[in-house]
Amino acid sequence: MFGALENGVRTAYSVIDEYIRRGQEAAGGMFNNSNRRGTMSDDRGNPGGGFNPWNPMAMATEQWIAAMRMWSQAWSAFIPGSFQQAGFGPFPFGAATAPAVTVKVTCSSAVEVSVNMYGATDTTDLVSEPLRAEGSSAKPIEAASIVREPGAIRVSMKVETGQPAGRYRGLIRKETDKSVAGELTVVVS
Numbered sequence: 777m778f779g780a781l782e783n784g785v786r787t788a789y790s791v792i793d794e795y796i797r798r799g800q801e802a803a804g805g806m807f808n809n810s811n812r813r814g815t816m817s818d819d820r821g822n823p824g825g826g827f828n829p830w831n832p833m834a835m836a837t838e839q840w841i842a843a844m845r846m847w848s849q850a851w852s853a854f855i856p857g858s859f860q861q862a863g864f865g866p867f868p869f870g871a872a873t874a875p876a877v878t879v880k881v882t883c884s885s886a887v888e889v890s891v892n893m894y895g896a897t898d899t900t901d902l903v904s905e906p907l908r909a910e911g912s913s914a915k916p917i918e919a920a921s922i923v924r925e926p927g928a929i930r931v932s933m934k935v936e937t938g939q940p941a942g943r944y945r946g947l948i949r950k951e952t953d954k955s956v957a958g959e960l961t962v963v964v965s
Contacts, residue, residue: 876928883935886965891931893948893958900924901951904931907944907962914940920960922948931960939964 877891902924907917920933941964948958 878928878930880930880932881935881962882933883939883964884937885935885939887935888963888965889931889933890961891929891948891958892961893929894956902929902948902957903951904933904948904960905946907946907960909940910943910945912940912942914942914944917944917946917962919946933960933962935962935964941965 877893879889879891881887881889902922904920904922906919909916915936917935917939918933920931923930923932944962944964946960947956948960949955950957
């Protein structure tokens with residue numbers, strides 16, 4: 777009786793071993809297994825599956841993921857309290873975003889002011905140069921006062937009464953190393 781029981785257990789184990797072997801062969805045959813070719817192996821990644829450059833679906837998948845990322849970022853802007861992830865704003869990866877700028881002008885005539893801050897600069901210690909007239913020898917406009925506030929830059933300037941009409945430009949520099957951080961333009965009508 778024990779012999780029949782031992783033979784039954786041995787048969788059951790051999791059936792299980794055969795199923796496992798067949799499963800491994802089937803799984804290995806699903807892809808182009810380079811190890812199966814022995815000395816003809818070129819040890820390359822499998823082009824039939826996975827996320828590798830030889831997979832024909834890799835490029836389409838990357839484009840689909842990029843499109844879904846842009847779509848979700850666009851919709852997240854409408855959710856109160858949400859924020860965009862780093863690198864998905866209007867500036868490239870690693871670049872700082874341009875700060876908000878407010879301008880206060882004291883003048884008796886109509887003026888138009890534009891401030892162009894270069895986004896990747898540190899804006900902690902800024903100074904303005906006097907604004908010089910373009911194409912004329914008119915008296916320069918005094919340098920603007922620039923104050924850094926949390927999340928914004930405040931520019932205050934005074935244009936003297938009787939300042940000749942024209943376009944005036946001046947650079948905004950970092951006080952420490954004198955590198956250019958932006959540009960201030962005033963058009964006096």
